[in-house]
Amino acid sequence: MRRRLLLEWLALVATLALLSTALTVWKDLPGIRDINHRVYDLSMQAARNPSPSPDIAIIAIDDASIDALGYWPWRRSVHAALLDRLHGARAVGLDLIFSDPHPAHPQDDLVLAQAIARHGRVVLPEVLSPDGRHRIEPIPPLARAAAALGRIDARPDPDGTLRTIEPRRTPADGGPPLAHFSLALARVTGQEAAVARTLAIPPDTAMRVHFTDPARHHALYPYAAVLNGQVPETAFQDRIVLVGAWASGLGDHLSTPVGGLTAGVSILADTLQNLQDGLWIRIAPTWLTALAGLGLILPVCLGLGVLSARRGLAGVLAASLLFLAMDTLLLQQAGYWLPPAGILAALVLAYPLWSWRSQEASLSHIDAELERLRIPLRLDDSGPDATASGQAGPDTLPERAVRLHQAVTRLKQATRAQEETLSFLSHDMRSPQSAILAIIELRRQAPDRWTEEAVLAHIERQTHATLELVDHFVQLGRAESAPLNRHPAYLDDLIQECCDRRWPQAERRAIELRFEARHPEAVADIDAELMGRAIGNLLDNALLYSPAHSAVECSLESDGRRWRIHVQDAGPGIPPEQMERLFSRFQRLPGDAHKPAGSGLGLAFVRTVAQRHGGQASCASVPGQGARFTISIPVES
Numbered sequence: 001m002r003r004r005l006l007l008e009w010l011a012l013v014a015t016l017a018l019l020s021t022a023l024t025v026w027k028d029l030p031g032i033r034d035i036n037h038r039v040y041d042l043s044m045q046a047a048r049n050p051s052p053s054p055d056i057a058i059i060a061i062d063d064a065s066i067d068a069l070g071y072w073p074w075r076r077s078v079h080a081a082l083l084d085r086l087h088g089a090r091a092v093g094l095d096l097i098f099s100d101p102h103p104a105h106p107q108d109d110l111v112l113a114q115a116i117a118r119h120g121r122v123v124l125p126e127v128l129s130p131d132g133r134h135r136i137e138p139i140p141p142l143a144r145a146a147a148a149l150g151r152i153d154a155r156p157d158p159d160g161t162l163r164t165i166e167p168r169r170t171p172a173d174g175g176p177p178l179a180h181f182s183l184a185l186a187r188v189t190g191q192e193a194a195v196a197r198t199l200a201i202p203p204d205t206a207m208r209v210h211f212t213d214p215a216r217h218h219a220l221y222p223y224a225a226v227l228n229g230q231v232p233e234t235a236f237q238d239r240i241v242l243v244g245a246w247a248s249g250l251g252d253h254l255s256t257p258v259g260g261l262t263a264g265v266s267i268l269a270d271t272l273q274n275l276q277d278g279l280w281i282r283i284a285p286t287w288l289t290a291l292a293g294l295g296l297i298l299p300v301c302l303g304l305g306v307l308s309a310r311r312g313l314a315g316v317l318a319a320s321l322l323f324l325a326m327d328t329l330l331l332q333q334a335g336y337w338l339p340p341a342g343i344l345a346a347l348v349l350a351y352p353l354w355s356w357r358s359q360e361a362s363l364s365h366i367d368a369e370l371e372r373l374r375i376p377l378r379l380d381d382s383g384p385d386a387t388a389s390g391q392a393g394p395d396t397l398p399e400r401a402v403r404l405h406q407a408v409t410r411l412k413q414a415t416r417a418q419e420e421t422l423s424f425l426s427h428d429m430r431s432p433q434s435a436i437l438a439i440i441e442l443r444r445q446a447p448d449r450w451t452e453e454a455v456l457a458h459i460e461r462q463t464h465a466t467l468e469l470v471d472h473f474v475q476l477g478r479a480e481s482a483p484l485n486r487h488p489a490y491l492d493d494l495i496q497e498c499c500d501r502r503w504p505q506a507e508r509r510a511i512e513l514r515f516e517a518r519h520p521e522a523v524a525d526i527d528a529e530l531m532g533r534a535i536g537n538l539l540d541n542a543l544l545y546s547p548a549h550s551a552v553e554c555s556l557e558s559d560g561r562r563w564r565i566h567v568q569d570a571g572p573g574i575p576p577e578q579m580e581r582l583f584s585r586f587q588r589l590p591g592d593a594h595k596p597a598g599s600g601l602g603l604a605f606v607r608t609v610a611q612r613h614g615g616q617a618s619c620a621s622v623p624g625q626g627a628r629f630t631i632s633i634p635v636e637s
Helices: 002-025 030-047 063-069 077-084 107-119 140-146 182-190 192-201 221-229 264-277 287-308 309-334 341-372 399-430 428-444 452-481 491-501 503-508 528-545 603-612
Strands: 056-061 091-094 120-126 146-153 219-224 240-245 253-257 262-263 488-489 512-515 523-526 552-556 560-568 616-621 626-632
Touching: 002 341, 002 488, 030 309, 056 063, 056 221, 056 264, 063 221, 077 107, 077 221, 107 140, 120 140, 120 182, 146 182, 182 192, 182 341, 192 221, 192 264, 219 221, 219 428, 219 452, 219 560, 221 399, 240 264, 253 264, 262 264, 262 512, 287 341, 287 488, 399 452, 428 452, 488 528, 491 503, 491 512, 491 528, 491 552, 491 560, 503 512, 523 528, 528 552, 528 560, 528 626, 603 616, 603 626
Parallel strands: 056 219, 056 240, 091 120, 091 240, 120 146, 512 552
Antiparallel strands: 253 262, 488 523, 552 560, 560 626, 616 626
C-alpha cells in the first residue's frame, strides 16, 4: 500500500510539473492567455501603481472647452494660438491627426506650421496600420515643421484591453523601425539615458505599460482655459505637455488593466513616464516561470502526501493565494510578473488529482482486504456464505466504508468469539475432565468408599457432558460458516418431527407437548437439518424449564411475508436484565439443583440459523409466566 501511494505521489508530481511547464510555454493559447490577462489585470488593480510624474501635463480637449470654443474640429489657427502660449514647455506633443489639408481654411495649415516651427519642440503623431502596410503622416508642411514624428497606434489584446505598446515598430515594407510617440518626445527633450534604454529593446517588442494610479491622473488643464489665459504660462515651464481629446465621444478611449476607459492622451502620458523612469512591466522568462512553478508544486505535493485531507486542501489554497500575493508584490516592487495560469492550474488540480489517485489506491487496498477477509462486495449480500469472487460492488468511497465497517465489526466479533472460545475451553471443557481425574484419585485413595460402579457412572456422566459441549460447539461453528444445504421442506412436517423426537422426554415428566399442523402449504427453501436442530434446541429448553404436569406448545403462523415458528413454555420466565444477551454465545440461563445451567450455545445456534436463512430469533417473556421463543424466516426462502 505504501509503495503504491509513493508511486502515485511521484506520478502526481511529474504530471503537475509537466502540466505547469506546458501551460507556461504555451501561455498564448486562447484560454490560458485569458486567465493570465485576468490575473494580470487584478494584480494591477491590487498593486500600488506609480504616481503621475509632475513633469508631464495634459491639456485636454474636454466638454467644457468644446462648449466654449464651438463645434469640433476647431480651426488649426486655434492650435497655433495654443502653441504660442506654451513656449516655456520642454516639448509639446499634439495628439491630433493632421493627415489632410483643412478643406475650409487651407491658410490655417501654414499658420499652424509656422507656430510649430517657432516653438521648435513639437512632436506630431503618425499612425501605422495594424498590418504595417499603411502609414498615415501629417501633411508635408506640418511634418517638416515638427521636431519629430511618433506613432500613436495601439493594438489592444483580443479582449479589447490595452496592456502593451511597441516602442519601435517595423513597417511591412521593411523600412527602418518607426518610433513611438513617447520615444520621439524623449529624443526631443534630450533624455539620452531613456532613449538608450528604449533602443536596447528589440524592434517590434511589445512592452507592458505600468499604468499610473487612476485615482490621481497627470496634471490636467482644460484647453479653453489655457487658450484664454486663465492658466498662467508658468504652469507649463520645463514640462512636457500633451494635447489631446478628453471629451466623451471624441477621440479614442481604451480599456486598461487598471479599470475603466482611459483617454488616449492619458495613455500616452503613462507610456512616456514608463519610458523615462524605466517602469515597464517585464514578463519573466519562460524558464524562470517554469522553475518557480516546480518550486511551488513540490512542497504542495509533499504536504498532500503527509497531511490530512482537510489540511491538504487548506495548504493548496494557501499556496495559491501566497503565489498570487507574491506575484503582485513582485510586479509592484520590481516590475516583474510571472504568468500564473500554468502554475495556478497545477495547484488547483493538485488536490483533486491526489484525492482521486490516493482514493483509488486506498479503495483497491480495501477491496483486496475485504476479499481476503471474505467480506462481500455487495452491501445486500451480508450472509456468511456470500463470497467476494465474481461480484462487482459499488465504486463509491462511502459504500466501501460501510463494507469496511462490516469487516471491522466482523473482526471484533471474531476477537470476542475467540476470547469466549478460550474461556469455554479453559473452563467448560476442563471441568468434566477435572471431575473425572478427581473421582479416579478418590477411588485410589479410598477404594472402599467409591465402588467401581459409582466411579464408572460418574465418568460416564462427565463424558456425556463433554461430548454434548463439543457437539454444540461444532454445530454452532457449522451454522456460522458452512454453506447451507437448501431444499424445499414442509414446515408443518419438520416441526411435527421435532416434537415426535421429544415425546418420550415430555412423557417422563408428564409434560403435554402440543402442536397442530394447520399449514400444509407452508413450504420453505431451507437447510432442514439446521432448522430442525434449531427448533429442537428451543423444545429442549422448553421441556427443561417447564414444570412437570405443564404444557409446551408449538405453533406456526404467517403474515404473508414471514413464517413464524413459536415455542411457548411454562417455565419461570426470563428476567428483563438477561433478555439483551439471551442469544449471545456462552450466555447461560440460570439453573437450579434439578435443572443445571446449559452450555450457553443452544440459543446462539438458534439465532445463527435464523439469520443464515434471512430471518431472526426473538423471545418474549414475563417473569413467572413462561417464555415464548420465535424463529421467523421469509416466506420466499
